[in-house]
Every structure is written in structure tokens, then in C-alpha cells.
Amino acid sequence: MTSRLVLCLIVAACAPMAPDLPPVQPQPTQTPTPSPTPPSPPSNQTATDVATPQEVMEFNVWRDSFLARRGGANRAAWAQELAGLTPDHRVIDRDRSQPEFSRGAGDYITRALTADRIQTGRDRIGAAPWMNRIQDQYGVPKSILVAIWAQESAFGRIQGDFDVVRSLATLAWEGRRREWAEGQLVNALTIVTEGRRDRSRLTGSWAGAMGQTQFMPDNYLRLARDADGDGRVDIWGSDQDALASAANLLATAGWRRNQRWALEVTLPSGFDYSLTDSAQQPWSFWRSRGVELAGGVALSDAEAAENATILLPSGAGGPAFLALPNHYVIRRYNNALSYALAIGLLADAMDGRAGVARAWPNEPPLSRDQAFALQRGLQALGFDPNGIDGVIGSGTRRALRQYQAARGLIADGYVNEAIINRIRSEAGV
Incomplete structure (x- = not known):
């Protein structure tokens, strides 16, 4: 989750992602300092492949630098949590092959919108009247929340069993998104050292996303909510806490009540495609350029007044969408275009709306x-x-x-x- 913001996936790896950052090289190797006895991490700490001695040395250099730069008064406690860790190659491999970016949009979305998932979502909504209270409180449609629930963890069944601290430390050491990963690691260590959750139970996706709605550690600390009233914020075991936390994130990010996320449109011959994916204009602007709404739908006055963007997830040969502000709010949860489209279209399907009129093109995945x-x-x-x-x-x-x-x-x-x-x-x- 949040605000960050790649999909990671599949299901359990859809972590909110930060914007792409330029690569950062690991620091030069030095002789590592001896490590104290490590705490008990989750049971899956041992990777399927083993870090080389050189990688361990580089990792320890990064760890010591991280503690010196960011540990402050918590340095000793954080050092205890990081002691004995080695890089997890599974994390690096997944970071480099996120399906939201490597798969074609049509393939990714089609896999998300299965008949079984749509029906299960409808059943979950019908069996949980408490969702009405969350929808009313935060203004986020319950179908959107259930779509996130489905995509992130298969309705809580697949939450990920990676050691969150080790995963984030690996991403920070590897360096592609070092600043982001170190910030998330600070928050994960805070969760543990403040006693909010035991280290052995601080598990999640390869990207450090946690619980049924895959919250990143910073969002857990800032935005997670106790919706079932038991005095604990448990996004792992409580459906209500997980969905209320997701609703609070989206509401805080600016969700517009009573507005949709996007609508399919058709583009005229000779349309200026350079305007797509960037220009933000009200509906009157797009209509004046020959853009039409597909499927006989209409915009509300509030939606028509919003600045909207034309998106072409599969290029000029695939479906086109008029992306309203709520589309970009979904992308505060996970910044991948395919992810946001999958969430919106899955929610539409749960609500009984028709799918896209224009077929998705055949799109082999890219290496x-x-x-x-x-x-x-x-x-x-x-x-x-x-x-x-x-x-x-x-x-x-x-x-x-x-x-x-x-x-x-x-x-x-x-x-x-x-x-x-x-x-x-x-x-x-």
C-alpha cells in the first residue's frame, strides 16, 4: 500500500510504490564490524539462494552507515533487529520484474477481473453490513475497498510471509530506491521497537507491504485504524481494521465522494495523441476535440468540472479512458497504471457496470x-x-x-x- 505509490504481485506484492528513482550504487566495501546475536525473525528468513561473502560485506557496510545516519537514540535497538541479516535475492528479483510494469495492461487486468473474484467480492460485500459504516465515514465506495482487498491479498488469504525488516533492508542495500526503502525501514523498526507488533509477526510482501490491504510501514503508523473497536490496529487479522485503514488512506489522499474513478471514451480520427497521459483538462475541453463517452454513460456536473486525463494503457489500439481525480487517488495506493485500472474496473464489475467496450490487444510480456x-x-x-x-x-x-x-x-x-x-x-x- 501506499503511498507508493508499484504491484507488485502478484497478489501479496502489490505494495504502494514510490516514484522511480535513479539507480544508486552500493557503497564501497569495508571490513564489517562484528554483529550481536540477532533477534528471532520470521521463520522464512533463510533465502532460497545464499548471499556471497562480497554481498554480505557490502550489506554490512550499508547497515552500519544506515545506523550511523538514521539510528540516533534508537541505534542500539535497531542494530539488534538488523544483526545477522543478509540480502534476500528473492526480493531483488521481484523488484525487477513487477507485473504491473512488465506485463501488458490488458493481460494484467484480464487476470484481475475473473468471474470468481468478481462474485466473491459481491458475496463479501453482501455478508458484511459493517462496510456501509466505513463507506459512509470515509466516502470511499465499498466496491473500491473490496477490489483492493481482492487484488492485494485475495481477500486476506495471501498476505505474504517475508520478513518485512529484511525485505526493506535488502531493497535499501540494493539501491534502486534507497531513500524510499530506508525511510520505510525506519518505520518498520519503529513498529517493532515501540511494541506495536512483534518482529516474528511483522511479515508481508517482498516489498514490505503488510496485512490484508498491504500497508507500507509508514502508512500503518499514520493511517491504520481500529475499526472493530478491540483497542488494537490489526490489519493482518481484522477485516474491518484492514478495510477501514485502506479507506482512511484513500480519503486522506483526496478521494472525491460520489465521483467515479474513470470512464471509457472513444477518440476521433486524427486525435492529438501527444495530449494523452499528461494534459489535465475539464470534459468540455476533451469534448471539443471529438472525444466521446463510450457505452451511453454520462458525467455528473461535478465530474465534468474536474480536470481529467486521457489514458491509453495499451496504446492507440486499445481502450481509452477519461481518468478522473479518483484514478490518481488509487495510484497513491500503488503508482502502477495497470494496478489502478484493475482496481477501478474490478470495482465497476462488482457494482454491475459493463466492462470495456473496446477489446484489449494481445500483448506479450516484455523482458x-x-x-x-x-x-x-x-x-x-x-x-x-x-x-x-x-x-x-x-x-x-x-x-x-x-x-x-x-x-x-x-x-x-x-x-x-x-x-x-x-x-x-x-x-x-
Whole structure:
């Protein structure tokens, strides 16, 4: 969860993600200082692969630097929690292959919108009258909350069994999102040392997301709520606490009551695709450019007055959406476009709304090597993807859109094998 903000997935790895940051290299190795006896971590601490001696040394150097920089008065207690840890390669592998970024949007969304999941969501809503109280209090539709519940943990069944402290320490050491990971690690250590949850039970996804609605540690400390009235905030074991916490996060992030998240639209011939994914304009602007609502739906006056964006998750050949502000609130939970679309469309299906009118194109998944090649090629041709990290995020799509416009192509920012091969050939990478 939150505010952060990649999907991670699958199910248990949909952690709220921070924006992409440029790679940070591990610090030079030094002789590590002896470690005290470690506390008892969750039972799955041993990785399926073993860190090399060099990696252990580098990890210990990072750990000592982290404690010196951020430990303060808590340094001794935090050192005890970090003692004896080694990097978990499973975490790094998953961070580099998040399905929200590597899979095509249509494939990701189709997998999320199964008939069984839709029916289970409806059944959960019908069997839980307490959801009405949460919906009324926070203004977030219960279908949105249940869609998050479904996508994050399969309605609480798959919450992840990674040691949250070790996962975040691994991400911080690896360095792709070091500042973010260190901040989350500080909060995870705070949860333990303040006695809010035992270390042995502080488990979650590979990305450090916790509980039935996969809250990151910072959001747990700031936004988690005791909705069942038992005096404890238990997003792991209490359905009510988990969904109320998610509702509080979305409400705090600016959820508009009585407004939808997005609507499908059709675009006219000759539409200026450079406006997609960036321009924020009221409905009158888009309507004047020939954009039409699909499926006979209509906007409320409040929705029509909001600044909205046209999104093309599968390029000009797939469905187009008019993204209202609530779409971006969902992305405060997880900043992946495919994730936000999956949540919104799953909630719509639970509410009985029709699915998309335009079919999703066939989209084979892209490999990490292809993503690296695309980013290197764009950079070599003078289009900055905002870092070369093998993750196709907003910076890469923006650079691709600039490249397409410069070459007289449809500037929809859509990444597929054909455009990757063209850029690789042109750039010689």
C-alpha cells in the first residue's frame, strides 16, 4: 500500500510504490564490524539462494552507515533487529520484474477481473453490513475497498510471509530506491521497537507491504485504524481494521465522494495523441476535440468540472479512458497504471457496470532485457527515460512519446516489441 505509490504481485506484492528513482550504487566495501546475536525473525528468513561473502560485506557496510545516519537514540535497538541479516535475492528479483510494469495492461487486468473474484467480492460485500459504516465515514465506495482487498491479498488469504525488516533492508542495500526503502525501514523498526507488533509477526510482501490491504510501514503508523473497536490496529487479522485503514488512506489522499474513478471514451480520427497521459483538462475541453463517452454513460456536473486525463494503457489500439481525480487517488495506493485500472474496473464489475467496450490487444510480456534496451536506446537518441533501471514507468513512456512525435509516429507512449526493435536498431544498442 501506499503511498507508493508499484504491484507488485502478484497478489501479496502489490505494495504502494514510490516514484522511480535513479539507480544508486552500493557503497564501497569495508571490513564489517562484528554483529550481536540477532533477534528471532520470521521463520522464512533463510533465502532460497545464499548471499556471497562480497554481498554480505557490502550489506554490512550499508547497515552500519544506515545506523550511523538514521539510528540516533534508537541505534542500539535497531542494530539488534538488523544483526545477522543478509540480502534476500528473492526480493531483488521481484523488484525487477513487477507485473504491473512488465506485463501488458490488458493481460494484467484480464487476470484481475475473473468471474470468481468478481462474485466473491459481491458475496463479501453482501455478508458484511459493517462496510456501509466505513463507506459512509470515509466516502470511499465499498466496491473500491473490496477490489483492493481482492487484488492485494485475495481477500486476506495471501498476505505474504517475508520478513518485512529484511525485505526493506535488502531493497535499501540494493539501491534502486534507497531513500524510499530506508525511510520505510525506519518505520518498520519503529513498529517493532515501540511494541506495536512483534518482529516474528511483522511479515508481508517482498516489498514490505503488510496485512490484508498491504500497508507500507509508514502508512500503518499514520493511517491504520481500529475499526472493530478491540483497542488494537490489526490489519493482518481484522477485516474491518484492514478495510477501514485502506479507506482512511484513500480519503486522506483526496478521494472525491460520489465521483467515479474513470470512464471509457472513444477518440476521433486524427486525435492529438501527444495530449494523452499528461494534459489535465475539464470534459468540455476533451469534448471539443471529438472525444466521446463510450457505452451511453454520462458525467455528473461535478465530474465534468474536474480536470481529467486521457489514458491509453495499451496504446492507440486499445481502450481509452477519461481518468478522473479518483484514478490518481488509487495510484497513491500503488503508482502502477495497470494496478489502478484493475482496481477501478474490478470495482465497476462488482457494482454491475459493463466492462470495456473496446477489446484489449494481445500483448506479450516484455523482458527486463528489453526494457533496459529500450531505455538505453532512448537515452542514446537524446530522449531521457529518467534513469536506466529496467522498469517501464512514467519516465520511460514520456521519453518514448517524445521519440514517437519526433519521428512522425502516433505519440501514444505504448511499449511493444516492434517499437523496441526500431529504437534498438536506430540507436545501435
